[in-house]
Amino acid sequence: MAKNTKLTDEDEELLAELGIEVEVTKAGQYTSREERIIAGFEDIQKFVEEQGRLPEHGEDKAIFERLYAVRLDQIRKQEECKNLLKDFDHQNLLDGSYKPATDVSDDIDDAELLAQLGVEADDESSITNLKHVKTRADKRAAEEIANRTPCVDFEEFRVSFESVKKDIDTGFRKSIRFRKDAGFTKTTLKKGQFLIIGGQISYIAEVGETIKAPNGEDDARLRVIYANRTESNILLRSLIRAMYKDETSRFISDLTLGPLFSGENSDDDQESGTIYILRSLSDHSTVKENRDIVLKIGVTGGDVKKRLTNAKNDPTFLMADVEVIATYKLANINRTKLESIIHKFLSSAKLEIEIKDRFGKLVKAREWFLAPVFIIDEMVEKIKEGTIGDYYYDVALAKIQKY
Known part of the structure; x- marks a missing residue:
């Protein structure tokens, strides 16, 4: 069993001359x-x-x-x-x-200064040619982006994230590359905006009171929600700076209707079109119990009455006559795209009804929705205004809500 031997003064002096530091520890100190x-x-x-x-x-x-x-x-x-x-x-x-x-004395030489900054000096280049030196602001921006916490109320935002991803996939929204040539101070971000940063879809949920940054520019504290169920409490300027440094950062456009109501024509444009709302006169139990709110919504470039001539023999119309509740005349529309937007907006209220066709085969009628007429009126107005992308239909409350 080894013995604990106390070092003499001579031993310690000898070890010191050899460049060995002696650290004495005490048990239970x-x-x-x-x-x-x-x-x-x-x-x-x-x-x-x-x-x-x-x-x-x-x-x-x-x-x-x-x-x-x-x-x-x-x-x-x-x-x-x-x-x-x-x-x-x-x-x-x-x-x-x-x-x-960073508070260094005036007499420090250049090599020592570079060493303190973590920069290796390059003998072939000028001492003033500093490469890859991150400013304190850049470091802080990176730290704030990385300093995320779990988002406890993420369920309130989940539908929006799913919707935005689907909109990008279908082309209703665009991801736009961050333009560095626009200038750092000219970049603006706002509440309700979607971004892509660090490979994550991100949403600016809250913007705090305006404060002054050290350089005199306006700044504000943001609450940013990320698609991976985290959030950060980051400064506006820090977020812009992080986007500036991130080669993959992008803006996500608002929901665009493309040429729906523009003056530009495409191959699928119609000179005019009509959104029609129908009520079924079917004896199907689901329809009978909810007749006032079981509605079919479609778009046609032709005459609505001609479209409905053979309704009682068409599974699309539940093998029954229908009643036209409302029509909305629109000019220069892309019919297919408009109908897709309407059905997407009302997807939470979609009703699939199984019914037998005239050959006795069960088929599903898919373009029927549980929605009162006043909701359709409001939806069409927002389509005309071009703001439909800012809203969703809350079927439980029978109300159009803003994201």
Whole structure:
């Protein structure tokens, strides 16, 4: 069994001359409370090392930063804590004399300055030609993007994310590359906007009060929700900066109706068209019980009455006569695209009814919806205004809601 041998003064001097540091440890040196204090102080030191500054108070700061700021204040007030931690305080945090790493003396040479900045000097290039140096603002932007927390109310946004993804897949929305040549300060973001950053579809759910950035530009704290069920509380300028640095970042356009009501013609355009709303006179049990709100909605470029001539023999019309409830005349429409938008908007109210055709075969009539007429009126108005992409139909409340 090995013996613990105490080093003599001569032994320590000899080891020192050899460049070997001797660290004497004591078993059970710290109490549990002291260990907790030390561990808490080390968390503060790590924050200072990573952020290059002291933790600060303020509602706009992350919860852990605010915690560290309070903890440091309490440690500084207690002599017991200061005495315990003084040998650990290599950053001079206890006496308030801490200086950020960027506060260097005037007589520091260029090579040492580059070393402190984490930049390797290139002998073949000018000492002023710094490459790959991240500013503190760039680092902070990257940290804020990475500092995401779980979004506890993500279910409120889930439908919107699914809808936007489907809109991109079907071409109703476009993803637009971030234009760096537009200039950083000219980029604007707004509440309700969808983006792609870091490969994730992102949504600006909230925009806080306007504040002034250090450079004098307007700034604001944002609540950004991400498709992977996380969120971040990021500054507007930090988000723009992160998009600027991300080669894959993109804007997502609002829901576009393309040439539906434009003056431009395409092969599928009609000189005029009609949205029609029908009520079935079928004896089908589902229809009879909900006759006032079981409606068929379609678009035709021809005469509506001619379209319905053979309704009682057509499974599309539930093998029964129908009643025209309302029509909406539109000019220069892309009929196929318009009908797709209408059916997509009312998809949550879609009703599939099985009925036998004239040969006795069961078929499904798919273009019927549970929606009162006033909802259709409101929907058509929003289509005409070009704002339909900002809304969805809440079938449970029978109400058109804004995203």
